[in-house]
Amino acid sequence: MRRLLIDRTRCDGHGSCAELLPELLDLDEWGFPISLTGERDPAVPRSLAAHGERAVRACPLMALRIG
Amino acid sequence: MTTTSIAPLTGTQRVLAVRTESWREHVDALGPAPRLSSDELIRLVDSAGLTGRGGAGFPTARKIAAVAASRRTPVVVGNAMEGEFLSHKDRTLLDQAPHLVLDGLDILGRALGSRRLILATGERIDSTRVRRAAAERPGRLVDVRDLGGGFIGGQESALVSQLNGRAAVPQDPHTPVYVRGIDGRPTLVANAETLAQLALLARFGPDWFRSQGTPDDPGTFLISVSGLTPPSVLEVPRGIRLREVLLQAGVPLERVGAVLLGGYHGTWLRPGTGDVRLCEEDLSPYGASTGAGILHVLSVDSCGLRVSAEIATYLAAQAAGQCGPCVNGMPRMADTLTRLAVPGSDPRLVAEVDRLRGLVIGRGACAHPDGTARFVASTMLVFARHVEAHLRGECHETSVD
Numbered sequence: 349m350r351r352l353l354i355d356r357t358r359c360d361g362h363g364s365c366a367e368l369l370p371e372l373l374d375l376d377e378w379g380f381p382i383s384l385t386g387e388r389d390p391a392v393p394r395s396l397a398a399h400g401e402r403a404v405r406a407c408p409l410m411a412l413r414i415g
Numbered sequence: 416m417t418t419t420s421i422a423p424l425t426g427t428q429r430v431l432a433v434r435t436e437s438w439r440e441h442v443d444a445l446g447p448a449p450r451l452s453s454d455e456l457i458r459l460v461d462s463a464g465l466t467g468r469g470g471a472g473f474p475t476a477r478k479i480a481a482v483a484a485s486r487r488t489p490v491v492v493g494n495a496m497e498g499e500f501l502s503h504k505d506r507t508l509l510d511q512a513p514h515l516v517l518d519g520l521d522i523l524g525r526a527l528g529s530r531r532l533i534l535a536t537g538e539r540i541d542s543t544r545v546r547r548a549a550a551e552r553p554g555r556l557v558d559v560r561d562l563g564g565g566f567i568g569g570q571e572s573a574l575v576s577q578l579n580g581r582a583a584v585p586q587d588p589h590t591p592v593y594v595r596g597i598d599g600r601p602t603l604v605a606n607a608e609t610l611a612q613l614a615l616l617a618r619f620g621p622d623w624f625r626s627q628g629t630p631d632d633p634g635t636f637l638i639s640v641s642g643l644t645p646p647s648v649l650e651v652p653r654g655i656r657l658r659e660v661l662l663q664a665g666v667p668l669e670r671v672g673a674v675l676l677g678g679y680h681g682t683w684l685r686p687g688t689g690d691v692r693l694c695e696e697d698l699s700p701y702g703a704s705t706g707a708g709i710l711h712v713l714s715v716d717s718c719g720l721r722v723s724a725e726i727a728t729y730l731a732a733q734a735a736g737q738c739g740p741c742v743n744g745m746p747r748m749a750d751t752l753t754r755l756a757v758p759g760s761d762p763r764l765v766a767e768v769d770r771l772r773g774l775v776i777g778r779g780a781c782a783h784p785d786g787t788a789r790f791v792a793s794t795m796l797v798f799a800r801h802v803e804a805h806l807r808g809e810c811h812e813t814s815v816d
Contacts, residue, residue: 355587356738356780376774380739388777389589415589 350414351389352400354381358411365412368403371396424619427627429635430611431650433512436544438551441514448518449617453483456526456617463621464633465613469494469569469606470678470707472695475613478603481593483527485601491523492578492597495545495607496537496562496569499678500729501709504637505607506540507648512611513548519610520557522617523603531597532557534607535574537564566679566733570781571604573735584735585781608637608708628653632694636705640664642712643671651693658689660710672715673797677706679726680786683719683797702789718812719801723794724749724756730787740778745787747771752791759808768795 352372354365361379372390373381383390392400392414404412424432435441451459461476482489493516497505508516516534524532534549534557536542542559549557564583567573572586575596586592596602605613612634616624625633632653639648644665651660657676661668671686676693682703684691691697693705713719731745748771755764772791775784795802804810 353589355589356740356778357585357587359739361739376740376744378739378743380743380778382774382778413589 349391349393350397350400351387352392352403353389353413353415354383355411355413358409360409360411362408364406364408365403368406369396369399372400424615427635427652428650429615429627430508430512430515430608430637431648433515433611433615435512435514436548438514438548438553441518445515445615445618448522448614451522451526451617453479453526453528456522457483459617459621460613463616463624464631465609465616465624466632467606468608468612468636468708470499470680472704475605475609478593478605479523479527482601482603485594487600489527489529489593489601489603490531490533490597491520491527491529492574492602492604493517493520493532493534493557493607493610494569494571494574494604495540496535496564496574497539498537498564498566498569499707499709500566501639501641501646501678501711502707503639503646504648504708505537507637508607508611509536509540509542509545513545514552515611515614516545516607517549517552517557517610518614518617519605519612521552521554522613523605523610524555527603530555531600533578533597534559535562535578536560537562537568566730567735567781567783570783572781574604575602582735584737585779585783587780606707629692629694629696631696636708638693638705638708638710640666640710640712642674643667643714644712654692654694654697656689657684657691657693657710660693661689661712664710666712670715672713672717673719675711675713676703676709678709678711679730680782680790681706681709682789682793683713683723685797702793716812718756718810719794719798720752720756720805720810721812723791723798724753727752727787727791727794730783730790734783735781738779738784740775741784744771744775744778745784748775748787748791752794755802755805758805758810760805762806765795765802765806 366373465475466472495505577583592602628634727749731749772788
């Protein structure tokens with residue numbers, strides 16, 4: 349299973365990832381993504397692969413990748 | 416120091432029994448460090464069951480194998496940063512047996528064909544003696560580097576970052592240092608005590624190594640003891656009973672309120688746990704570990720909440736400032752605990768501490784928020800009755816220590 353890898357050292361809390369992937373991510377009270385799957389790096393099911401790619405491209409700090 | 420006898424190595428005193436200052440003295444006492452291939456070394460360390468003594472307790476053989484498998488030549492770094500405020504073992508080792516630590520680097524470097532061997536010493540360590548020792552040794556020169564970085568300076572990727580000329584901040588764990596570390600090379604980072612243990616293991620073999628400790632958690636380890644007794648560093652077998660360590664360190668047992676095991680990222684244990692053995696098997700039910708070998712004793716007269724709030728505040732201030740959940744969550748968690756530490760506090764703070772704890776766990780690049788959250792969880796568990804007292808406006812603390 350491919351996972352959404354969040355580079356926490358880059359993330360600045362813009363929040364577009366949670367908007368594009370509400371199934372996998374929520375935002376905390378400061379605007380930083382929280383994994384909703386209970387995994388540190390949430391697994392990306394095949395049905396969400398396209399949305400995952402979009403989230404990766406949408407992150408202004410390039411803090412996301414799928415691997 | 417002139418002790419050259421190796422007789423004490425038959426007992427529980429191993430790395431602390433070696434007190435050799437000059438190279439000549441060291442070789443006379445122990446002989447030169449054996450040359451091993453990487454396969455021989457990995458087999459040796461694996462059969463001995465040596466684990467990292469820097470805190471995480473990861474099997475050293477697997478760490479060596481990870482860099483040995485790489486096509487690029489690895490860099491080996493000795494970690495004597497000693498960022499843990501209550502730890503004194505790195506300093507003790509580099510003072511008493513600098514050549515033993517350097518032997519460990521030498522053994523790893525030769526086995527892995529490394530051209531660069533580095534020993535990183537933290538800001539609380541005077542590296543004069545180990546520099547002198549490094550200069551007089553034959554073979555590859557160990558580059559001794561005095562670095563900073565505070566509590567997290569010894570975190571593996573923060574250390575590598577600093578050695579690469581950048582700030583002492585942890586890196587994204589998705590690219591671990593054993594893949595890309597110093598100058599982009601695979602990098603093996605080993606704690607100073609792990610290196611010293613390895614230097615003796617390579618000479619005396621796995622059976623000797625396993626003659627102390629438990630079958631699942633073999634060998635000896637260094638433990639820095641403080642509180643209710645002058646700070647000291649003891650070498651004890653893995654699996655020794657907690658009470659025995661306290662007695663050896665001269666702690667008056669009747670005055671023990673609680674003990675903090677494993678340092679500021681560690682776990683509080685109640686006084687009734689004196690029978691617990693300091694090995695993985697006995698400690699994991701408590702969610703505890705010996706960490707980098709730290710035991711701090713809280714007096715019965717002290718308020719565990721106040722002391723814990725001070726530690727949490729210190730830890731929040733030691734954050735590298737990179738990851739949002741840590742930057743925002745840790746000061747809030749420390750502040751909430753601080754308010755709870757004042758008798759007569761708002762009962763809603765208890766749930767708020769729990770909520771903030773959940774918000775920082777697993778959401779940083781390094782284990783700093785997780786370690787701090789674990790420490791706060793154990794504070795709330797072990798001092799639960801004292802939390803209730805605080806909510807009623809009571810606290811037994813008579814004097815501030």
